[in-house]
Amino acid sequence: MRALVDKVLKLCEEITEKIDACERCGKCCKSPLLLPEDVKRLGKYAKMFNKNGACPFFVEGKCEIYEIRPTVCRIYPFMFLPHGLFLINIQECRLAREIYRILFPNERGERNIVKVAITKLEEMEKRMINLRNPDTY
Secondary structure, rough: OOHHEEEEEEHHHHHHHHOOOOOOOOHHHHHOOOOHHHHHHHHHHHHOOOOOOOOOOEEEEEEHHHOOOOOHHHHOOOEEOOOOOOOEOOOOOOOHHHHHHHHOOOOOOOOEEEEEHHHHHHHHHHHHHHOOHHHHH
C-alpha cells in the first residue's frame, strides 16, 4: 500500500508541475484525514485540523501550509477507498477532468468517480511528457 501511495504522490507532483489545472477551489481542503506521517510533518499545526470542517489553512484560495500539507491533500483528486484507488470529483474539479482525459482518452461520459488501476497510473507516467500538448495522446 505504501508503494502505491508513493506512486500517486509522485504522479500528483508531476501533474501539478505540468498541468496548470488547479482552480484553487478548496475541494481538497475539506476535512483532511491525517496519517501518522502527516502529524509528524505538520507538528504543532496538526492539532488545528477540524475533522468536521474545512481546513483552517485554506485561506482566500491559497494553502498556507502547502509545502507540508497532508497526504490526502497532496494526492487529490485521487482518493484511497477500501476497494482501491479512485479518481474523484471529475465533474467538479478541472484537475480531475484533465487527469481523467489522460487516463481514459477514449472515454467520454458523465462519471464523477472512477476506479484507477495501477496499470493506468503506470501508463500515465509514460504520458507525462505529452501533458503540455494534449493533441499527442
